[in-house]
Amino acid sequence: MAAPLNRLLGRRFLMWRDALLVAGKDLRIEGRSRVTTNQVLPYAILVLVIFAFALEPERGVLVRAAAGLYWVAVLFSALLMVQRSHAVESFDGTRDALRLSGLDPAGIFLGKTAAITVQLLVLEVVLGFGVVVLYGVEPHGFGVLAATSVVATWGLASAGTLYGVLAAGLRTRESLLPLLLLPVVAPVLIAATRASESALTGVNLDVSASDWISLLGVFAVIYTFFGVVAFGPLLEDQ
Amino acid sequence: MEPVVHFRAAICLLGRFPALAGVDLDVTASEIVLLSGPNGAGKSTLLRALAGLVPVVDGVANVLGCDLRTDRRTIRTRVGLLGHASGLYEDLSVAENVSFWARAGRRSKKSTDEIMVRVGLDGRLADVAVSRLSAGQKRRASLAVLLARDCEIWLLDEPHAGLDAAGRDLLDGVVRSAAEAGTTVIFASHELDRAAVLAHRTVVVGAGQTRLDGSTPKSFTGSTVPYVA
Numbered sequence: 001m002a003a004p005l006n007r008l009l010g011r012r013f014l015m016w017r018d019a020l021l022v023a024g025k026d027l028r029i030e031g032r033s034r035v036t037t038n039q040v041l042p043y044a045i046l047v048l049v050i051f052a053f054a055l056e057p058e059r060g061v062l063v064r065a066a067a068g069l070y071w072v073a074v075l076f077s078a079l080l081m082v083q084r085s086h087a088v089e090s091f092d093g094t095r096d097a098l099r100l101s102g103l104d105p106a107g108i109f110l111g112k113t114a115a116i117t118v119q120l121l122v123l124e125v126v127l128g129f130g131v132v133v134l135y136g137v138e139p140h141g142f143g144v145l146a147a148t149s150v151v152a153t154w155g156l157a158s159a160g161t162l163y164g165v166l167a168a169g170l171r172t173r174e175s176l177l178p179l180l181l182l183p184v185v186a187p188v189l190i191a192a193t194r195a196s197e198s199a200l201t202g203v204n205l206d207v208s209a210s211d212w213i214s215l216l217g218v219f220a221v222i223y224t225f226f227g228v229v230a231f232g233p234l235l236e237d238q
Numbered sequence: 239m240e241p242v243v244h245f246r247a248a249i250c251l252l253g254r255f256p257a258l259a260g261v262d263l264d265v266t267a268s269e270i271v272l273l274s275g276p277n278g279a280g281k282s283t284l285l286r287a288l289a290g291l292v293p294v295v296d297g298v299a300n301v302l303g304c305d306l307r308t309d310r311r312t313i314r315t316r317v318g319l320l321g322h323a324s325g326l327y328e329d330l331s332v333a334e335n336v337s338f339w340a341r342a343g344r345r346s347k348k349s350t351d352e353i354m355v356r357v358g359l360d361g362r363l364a365d366v367a368v369s370r371l372s373a374g375q376k377r378r379a380s381l382a383v384l385l386a387r388d389c390e391i392w393l394l395d396e397p398h399a400g401l402d403a404a405g406r407d408l409l410d411g412v413v414r415s416a417a418e419a420g421t422t423v424i425f426a427s428h429e430l431d432r433a434a435v436l437a438h439r440t441v442v443v444g445a446g447q448t449r450l451d452g453s454t455p456k457s458f459t460g461s462t463v464p465y466v467a
Contacts, residue, residue: 021341092324093325096291
């Protein structure tokens with residue numbers, strides 16, 4: 001009885017160790033290439049600015065729509081980060097090296113998800129300031145915003161990592177990934193927008209923010225479960 | 239002696255194309271085997287099949303006791319593949335790449351410095367991003383990863399490509415000492431004058447099949463190999 005339990009615990013330990021290793025590697029690569037800071041972040045801010053220009057005549061609309069516009073900007077940025085995360089593994093034989101490495105596929109999935117989550121959270125902080133400055137929003141609930149960001153971002157990153165590896169082996173991956181991913185993460189976008197609305201605008205909603213955050217948690221758990229199970233076979237199919 | 243590689247009538251499909259159409263191959267431990275044959279003969283596919291990267295759909299395919307037809311993943315940590323691609327992350331330094339792949343394969347990080355010295359990438363070069371290296375230096379870095387992973391079988395696809403004379407001598411020396419230490423080496427090469435000297439024997443691959451399995455002819459210097467029917 002003890003031996004199978006030890007084996008299972010050992011496997012779990014190795015999975016988390018591999019996840020840390022992959023997350024550290026991905027974050028180091030991003031630190032060196034600065035794609036997030038030099039390309040994704042300016043792009044996300046530009047999206048916010050364009051929304052501000054488009055809705056300028058009616059600033060009231062801008063404030064009411066701030067939560068939705070914020071999460072749309074985050075979603076577009078997440079698409080770029082997911083593509084970048086998988087592009088790193090498509091260059092010069094690194095995908096084969098990854099398959100030969102002995103790393104647990106579930107660990108690779110969790111590591112890549114964690115790295116994207118960290119980068120997105122940093123980006124969301126900057127975008128949050130952008131929303132305050134450009135849209136004139138006065139945030140009321142920082143705790144709700146923080147909880148929403150963490151859970152929604154993990155959901156986006158886990159779904160993105162799963163669909164990213166699915167699209168990675170295809171010639172049309174750049175255009176196919178948004179097509180596959182956007183419908184899947186639409187529920188996250190809706191729930192994250194609703195959860196943030198009251199905290200950003202101060203308006204009380206019919207459904208409380210905590211209920212929306214719980215729903216986001218359910219999505220995050222579902223995407224993570226499917227990612228842990230399916231990432232390995234999808235990596236093999238490349 | 240029990241062979242570490244045992245293939246009989248092994249067939250691999252790439253899509254619907256039979257890239258390997260009946261390979262017979264036996265390799266024993268510590269052997270250095272050269273795969274020879276023209277472009278498109280199936281040498282690279284055979285190396286990838288031995289690494290468990292390409293599925294064997296028919297025949298017998300055992301590597302280190304693992305049946306590749308039923309389980310291709312177990313063998314992967316025990317084989318090292320040096321292919322046409324470097325398998326390195328361009329934005330990481332040489333030392334970071336070697337360290338990452340060694341740790342990924344649950345190998346000790348301690349010997350990394352020693353390996354870097356051995357392949358001539360110590361000192362300043364160790365901290366240079368791979369994207370800034372020349373083709374030959376990248377090849378040396380890939381060799382460093384191979385050494386750090388400490389595998390039982392080395393699968394080398396055109397290992398001399400991109401290396402200068404000193405690099406080629408270094409590679410040959412590393413391969414010889416690995417074989418003396420018990421590592422089995424199977425490599426494909428078109429540079430037959432150098433490769434034939436390094437190899438213990440040559441296996442000719444043609445049209446996805448192995449045609450000849452025997453000692454390397456000492457007079458063998460041609461660029462193509464006649465098939466034995």
